[in-house]
Structures are given as C-alpha cells and as structure tokens.
Amino acid sequence: MAGGAREPGRSVTSKVLALLGAFDAAHPQLTLTELARRSGVPLSTAHRLVGELEEWQALSRAPDGRLRVGLRLWELGQLAPNRLRELAHPWLQELFVSTGENVHLAVRDGLEVLYVDKVHGRRAVPIVSRIGARLPMHPTGVGKALLAYEPDWFVQSYLARRLERPTPHTITEPGRLARELAAVRAQGYALTYEEMTLGSCSAAAPVLVDGRPVAALGLVVSSRRARELPRLVEPLLTAAARLSRLVSGSGP
Numbered sequence: 589m590a591g592g593a594r595e596p597g598r599s600v601t602s603k604v605l606a607l608l609g610a611f612d613a614a615h616p617q618l619t620l621t622e623l624a625r626r627s628g629v630p631l632s633t634a635h636r637l638v639g640e641l642e643e644w645q646a647l648s649r650a651p652d653g654r655l656r657v658g659l660r661l662w663e664l665g666q667l668a669p670n671r672l673r674e675l676a677h678p679w680l681q682e683l684f685v686s687t688g689e690n691v692h693l694a695v696r697d698g699l700e701v702l703y704v705d706k707v708h709g710r711r712a713v714p715i716v717s718r719i720g721a722r723l724p725m726h727p728t729g730v731g732k733a734l735l736a737y738e739p740d741w742f743v744q745s746y747l748a749r750r751l752e753r754p755t756p757h758t759i760t761e762p763g764r765l766a767r768e769l770a771a772v773r774a775q776g777y778a779l780t781y782e783e784m785t786l787g788s789c790s791a792a793a794p795v796l797v798d799g800r801p802v803a804a805l806g807l808v809v810s811s812r813r814a815r816e817l818p819r820l821v822e823p824l825l826t827a828a829a830r831l832s833r834l835v836s837g838s839g840p
Contacts, residue, residue: 603629604637608646608661613721617654672803673705675834676795679827680707683805686823690808694730696738696801697722699746701731704803726751726765727758727783729792730804736772737794737801743769757782777821782811789814791821793828797836805831 598606610618610626618626624634638655641647645660676693684691684707693705700722725731725746735743743766751760759765772778777793784790792806805828807820 600637603627603633604641607634607637607641608657611657613718617650617656619654623655672835676803676805676831677705677707679831680705680805683707683807683823683827684709687807687820689820692730692806692808693803694728694734694806695803696725696731696734699725699749701725701728701734701804703730723784724752724754726760727754727780728806729778729780729790729808730806731792732769732772732778732780733792733794733804733806734801736769736778737796737799754784755782755786757786759783777825779817781814787811789817791817791824793821793824795828795832795835797832802835803831804828 606627606629607623610623615622615626620634620638621631623629623638624631627634629637638647642649642655642658645658647655648658650656672695673693680691680693688709690708691706692703694701694703696702701724703719703721703723706719723731725735735746738746747762747766751762751765752758753760759768777791780790780792782789787810788808789811790806790808792804794801795803795805805824807817807824809816809820
C-alpha cells in the first residue's frame with residue numbers, strides 16, 4: 589500500500605493493523621480524524637490508507653460518512669475456526685427457550701471477557717454485551733465465573749489492579765471481591781446485581797475442562813426480577829456441565 593511508508597519506526601502493515609484495531613464494540617463507527625487519533629496514525633497517512641482499505645472493502649462508509657468495518661473483513665472472520673461457539677450455540681438456544689432470558693457465551697481474553705455468542709428475544713431485558721464486545725471481568729457474571737477458576741497468581745494480579753466501577757454497586761474492594769470469588773468456586777456459579785449495568789442482574793456458570801475455565805455461560809434478567817435468578821441457576825448449571833463434557837470430548 590502506498591503512503592506513510594517513510595515514517596520511521598512503523599511499517600505500512602503495522603499502520604493498517606492499527607487503523608483496523610481502532611474499531612471496537614464501543615467504537616463501531618469513526619470519523620477519519622477519530623480513526624487517526626485512536627490508531628496513532630498521522631491524519632494524512634490515515635487518509636491514504638483508508639482509501640485503499642475502502643477499495644478493498646475492508647472499510648465502508650455509514651450514511652453519515654463515518655467509517656466502519658467492511659463486509660470483506662466480516663467474510664474473512666467467518667473463516668476463523670470456532671469449535672467452542674459451534675458446540676455451545678445449540679445449548680444457548682435451548683437455555684433461551686427454557687428460560688426466555690438473554691443468554692450469552694464469553695471467554696477470557698487478557699483481563700477482559702470477550703463475548704463470542706448470544707441468543708436473545710424481543711422481550712428480554714436490553715444488555716450491553718454483544719458478540720465481539722469486551723467488558724471487565726469483575727462486574728460481570730461471566731467474568732466472575734471465569735475469574736474464580738483462574739490460578740491464584742492470576743487472581744491476585746487482577747485484584748491488585750485499579751478496578752473499574754461501572755455502577756455504584758460494583759464490587760471493587762480486593763478483599764470483598766476475593767471472598768466473593770471463593771464463594772463462586774464453592775457453589776459453582778456467580779450472581780451479580782446491577783454491577784455492570786443499572787437495571788440488570790445476571791447468573792453465570794463456568795465451562796470447565798480438567799478444572800480450568802474455557803468459557804462461561806450467562807443469563808441476564810431485569811433487576812425487577814432479581815428474585816427469579818435462583819430458579820435459573822439449575823438449568824444454567826446443567827447446560828454448562830453438558831457443554832463442558834462436549835468441549836472435553838467426553839460426551840453430551
């Protein structure tokens with residue numbers, strides 16, 4: 589690709605990857621200026637590279653002129669192997685049918701949870717998670733279900749960080765959070781009450797292979813129906829246990 593190759597310290601490839609990496613679930617559309625700022629690529633270089641990315645359909649334009657990820661990248665993304673999602677999706681559907689609630693599947697990626705699948709209906713409570721979105725671990729049900737089963741060194745390192753506080757109900761005190769994670773391990777599931785988003789509560793269970801968390805299944809309900817969370821735990825645990833066996837190759 590032309591443009592920007594003479595700028596010291598960064599190859600054209602690294603600049604293209606930085607431009608594409610500037611998009612995320614919180615920033616699905618960006619102006620050229622925003623894209624240059626978030627990627628750290630000079631505006632003039634970004635302008636040249638964006639033109640070629642648009643031509644290749646890696647980027648496209650929204651009706652208001654802002655840039656967004658193009659269909660070519662989506663098409664390539666579908667080629668990535670995702671055995672976990674393929675195995676889990678029928679169980680997400682079954683859990684949604686039996687409960688009528690939002691159901692999602694998440695994995696840990698670094699210090700965040702990455703949502704890889706979701707099943708929801710028109711009448712389910714709106715939630716912030718969506719496929720491809722990343723959220724902190726400690727305020728989310730799936731995040732707590734994963735974090736509770738990580739090695740001690742990882743948990744200690746996570747708790748030593750400055751923890752985000754999305755709502756006034758988010759637990760950020762290291763000691764209190766450590767006790768809650770111990771309770772999650774003891775009971776096999778996590779519950780959250782308006783810790784990530786006001787108005788919603790969640791239950792989540794880990795998908796374990798040889799005792800290690802490979803994913804977590806979660807359900808989200810309106811805070812008005814928080815009392816109903818306990819009755820959702822049994823079908824949630826059943827689905828997570830069956831998916832654990834499938835992923836480990838030991839049967840349905």
